[in-house]
Amino acid sequence: MIRTENVFKSFGEAEILKGISTEFYSGQTNLIIGRSGAGKTVLLKLLVGLLSPTSGNIWYNDVDFCNLNKKDLRAIRMKVGMLFQASALFDSMTVEQNIRFPLDMFTNMTKKEKLDRVNYCLERVSLEGVNDKYPSETSGGMQKRVGIARAIVLDPIYLFCDEPNSGLDPKTSIVIDELIRSITEEKQITTVINTHDMNSVMEIGDNIILLHQGEVAWRGNKTEVLESENQILRDFIFASPFLQRLRDTALEK
């Protein structure tokens, strides 16, 4: 479990996060939702320590994450997998080398074992046979999936995904959501996902946090989304008149 305690973050004058206190549970898919620019990526980077909070604290179970020394921080990070919003694949390495990199760096597996593991991860993101392509030779959606494969290759205990299905078609998007959900449940890991994908919210939203103007405007799960009267949430999720009608009919039933 990861807990944030009254986390503030500003860049110069701009205050992006204003006192976020929330919990992310293990074995659940925790979603951070919010409009573009709401601070989702900033919050995710705070959670993994790429940024540090202006004030406030972050806890990994009972470990004070913000005040770790470099060595302990690295020890935790070996259990962390992360997909970046822009994928951040190493562009002078092939897809296979990208996914193999953490294995090369941290395990003593044989060549054959590594290749099997890479192929297994590629299979899970439905990307068999692209081993020798370079990231620049694949589509944006494929890069996302390679990024996910790289994030899960070391069997993380904490998985962070910054918009895993932006840029994917609805069908692949569902495959990715299912993948993330099944990994989360299988290994009882703590998964945090940034998204503004409606489908994801409704399918895998075990614990949803809505960021709005630097604060948590709403929290709940996917069934509560439908029933909530919270205006900010309704404006965000049911943004179009079409979706509003859809919600009304769903509630009538």
Next chain:
Amino acid sequence: MGISKFLYHLGRYVLMMRTAIARPEKLSMYYRETLRQMNDIGIGSLVIVGLIAVFIGAVTAVQFAYQLEGSFVPRYYIGYIVRDSTIIELAPTISCLVLAGKVGSNIAAEIGGMRQKEHIDAMEIMGVNTAAYLVMPKVIAALFVIPMLVALAAFISIIGGYLASVPTGLMSDAEYVLGVRSFFEQRNITMMFVKSLVFAFILTTVSCYQGYYVKGGSIELGRASTNAVVFSDILILLADYLIAIILT
């Protein structure tokens, strides 16, 4: 540049180097990366360093011949002067200034690009000590390869001096060889290697530093690459002066 800005950069540089000196996560990965860097720095710079060395030797020979013209200094001294001035000063300093331009800008651009494209963040998240993984192999490779390049440059310069003076009739073959073999001092070779080690360390670490902390976009990346060369050059010349004072 204000004093506080200088101290800020110095502090961050020291911090980066302190993080960089650590036990590798996986020796084989660092080893492979070091070999790659040795190849890039060493083999990749052979031609340019060799070419420059020929001309350094040739120009030194021709110019000293001109300066000594009509004086009572024997002509074979030219061989001696070419040998010592290239070994002590020209081969290490000019080679490393050129390498700062070639290798330094390359290192800064490579690491800076990785920073901007979040590759460094991605590695950090995996648990990699990126300061160590990105800096150490380059420094070690440079410390191995650059002294070899410099020694080679010194040797080629002496040949360059020969080519500029013997076939052109400036002096006889025997005179040049006599000059090259006169008044040899072991200490000068030591000085050459000390200089090349220090210069190699400066140019790789300063360039890594410039790339590692780059922010912004392509303009900043270009600037980092330029700064890597400019600051390496200034520090190399400064170090050159200090070594000269200390070792002579």
